[in-house]
Amino acid sequence: xxxxxxxxxxxxxxxxxxxxxxxxxxxxxxxxxxxxxxxxxxxxxxxxxxxxxxxxxxxxxxxxxxxxxxxxxxxxxxxxxxxxxxxxxxxxxxxxxxxxxxxxxxxxxxxxxxxxxxxxxxxxxxxxxxxxxxxxxxxxxxxxxxxxxxxxxxxxxxxxxxxxxxxxxxxxxxxxxxxxxxxxxxxxxxxxxxxxxxxxxxxxxxxxxxxxxxxx
Amino acid sequence: xxxxxxxxxxxxxxxxxxxxxxxxxxxxxxxxxxxxxxxxxxxxxxxxxxxxxxxxxxxxxxxxxxxxxxxxxxxxxxxxxxxxxxxxxxxxxxxxxxxxxxxxxxxxxxxxxxxxxxxxxxxxxxxxxxxxxxxxxxxxxxxxxxxxxxxxxxxxxxxxxxxxxxxxxxxxxxxxxxxxxxxxxxxxxxxxxxxxxxxxxxxxxxxxxxxxxxxxx
Numbered sequence: 001x002x003x004x005x006x007x008x009x010x011x012x013x014x015x016x017x018x019x020x021x022x023x024x025x026x027x028x029x030x031x032x033x034x035x036x037x038x039x040x041x042x043x044x045x046x047x048x049x050x051x052x053x054x055x056x057x058x059x060x061x062x063x064x065x066x067x068x069x070x071x072x073x074x075x076x077x078x079x080x081x082x083x084x085x086x087x088x089x090x091x092x093x094x095x096x097x098x099x100x101x102x103x104x105x106x107x108x109x110x111x112x113x114x115x116x117x118x119x120x121x122x123x124x125x126x127x128x129x130x131x132x133x134x135x136x137x138x139x140x141x142x143x144x145x146x147x148x149x150x151x152x153x154x155x156x157x158x159x160x161x162x163x164x165x166x167x168x169x170x171x172x173x174x175x176x177x178x179x180x181x182x183x184x185x186x187x188x189x190x191x192x193x194x195x196x197x198x199x200x201x202x203x204x205x206x207x208x209x210x211x212x213x214x215x216x
Numbered sequence: 217x218x219x220x221x222x223x224x225x226x227x228x229x230x231x232x233x234x235x236x237x238x239x240x241x242x243x244x245x246x247x248x249x250x251x252x253x254x255x256x257x258x259x260x261x262x263x264x265x266x267x268x269x270x271x272x273x274x275x276x277x278x279x280x281x282x283x284x285x286x287x288x289x290x291x292x293x294x295x296x297x298x299x300x301x302x303x304x305x306x307x308x309x310x311x312x313x314x315x316x317x318x319x320x321x322x323x324x325x326x327x328x329x330x331x332x333x334x335x336x337x338x339x340x341x342x343x344x345x346x347x348x349x350x351x352x353x354x355x356x357x358x359x360x361x362x363x364x365x366x367x368x369x370x371x372x373x374x375x376x377x378x379x380x381x382x383x384x385x386x387x388x389x390x391x392x393x394x395x396x397x398x399x400x401x402x403x404x405x406x407x408x409x410x411x412x413x414x415x416x417x418x419x420x421x422x423x424x425x426x427x428x429x430x431x432x433x
Contacts, residue, residue, distance in 0.1 A: 062412040064373040066387055067404060074391070074400035156282035163380060170284055183292035191281045191289070198280040 005185040009176055013189050016169035023158045026090045028151055031097020038102035060099035066160055068092040073164040089161040100150045108143035141212050148205030152198050223399045224406040234389030235410055241307055241375040248311025253318030260323055278316035283377050286313045291381040306378040314371050325360035358429050365422035369415045
């Protein structure tokens with residue numbers, strides 16, 4: 001491995017970090033909002049809402065993320081929906097995040113002792129009220145570890161956006177392959193940047209877990 | 217625009233060829249991932265610090281890096297030096313990646329077995345090697361199967377990333393066909409159906425295995 005090439009590659013690849021991080025952030029925000037809606041639909045009394053949430057999860061967790069991205073990128077234009085590569089990627093990542101995080105939120109909510117809901121009802125609280133003030137805060141503690149686990153997976157998967165031509169870090173790395181015929185060095189740099197990013201997320205997740213844990 | 221679902225029928229042989237390659241990648245990466253994952257899990261619980269640390273380091277690196285980057289390394293660096301085909305390099309990369317996740321699944325399964333079982337085995341003068349194989353591992357299988365199988369679904373889906381190193385598996389062949397026929401909607405839907413079919417097969421196998429290894433009472 002040639003260290004000069006390593007140092008030359010760092011700024012070239014780092015230029016894509018902005019795209020990587022913004023795809024991650026947008027998909028996490030949009031996907032989590034969708035996941036919350038799906039989890040509540042799944043737990044609602046209305047059958048059609050339940051079926052929709054189940055179908056959504058089955059579909060988007062059963063299909064490889066790459067197929068979702070290709071569908072958004074190649075197939076949607078045929079339907080008259082022309083998205084930029086960046087938006088197509090965010091759409092695919094958001095659907096993926098919504099499907100996976102919905103399961104996390106739902107299992108967190110149902111893990112809370114049903115006695116809590118019963119007690120809240122006995123105190124005359126409305127469902128909306130006690131879900132927000134009693135159930136959700138307790139479920140949060142259970143949701144945090146799998147939620148951050150999925151978030152780390154999402155960050156790594158933004159690398160797939162290279163296949164729909166988003167100029168993120170993996171695409172810029174491939175550009176070095178074809179321009180300079182160097183492989184080991186740019187792959188090493190790319191790997192180290194991702195490892196640093198996921199390690200930071202890992203530390204953040206431990207901090208969040210500690211912040212929401214029971215203080216005794 | 218007009219739908220033309222006939223395109224799926226006309227290209228079905230090619231889609232099946234891609235599916236076969238997907239299954240080849242899935243099989244070899246699962247095999248490598250399971251064997252290496254078992255070794256990593258045992259190293260992680262070894263009494264030698266060096267073994268524990270190298271296992272921990274491996275898992276940290278391979279779970280911290282996207283599988284795409286691991287495939288780049290397997291193909292452009294390892295594959296070129298060793299003269300591997302893209303499918304060989306792809307199986308290697310996917311397998312090394314899967315091992316990191318499978319190691320944690322096996323470790324969690326082994327740790328879930330009551331420590332009284334090891335103590336009792338030691339009291340019966342069994343060696344560690346002997347009771348791990350005859351007492352602990354068989355009991356841990358029950359815990360391992362569900363998580364191992366849901367991980368297998370991820371392993372299957374992640375084989376699609378191999379398209380990035382030029383392997384024409386199901387996703388790759390679909391992309392090529394959609395470019396040449398300009399029928400992306402029909403073809404990607406067909407690919408999605410095939411993937412969902414394969415993941416459903418894994419779910420069924422999981423049910424069967426869980427029943428087979430369930431405690432008979």
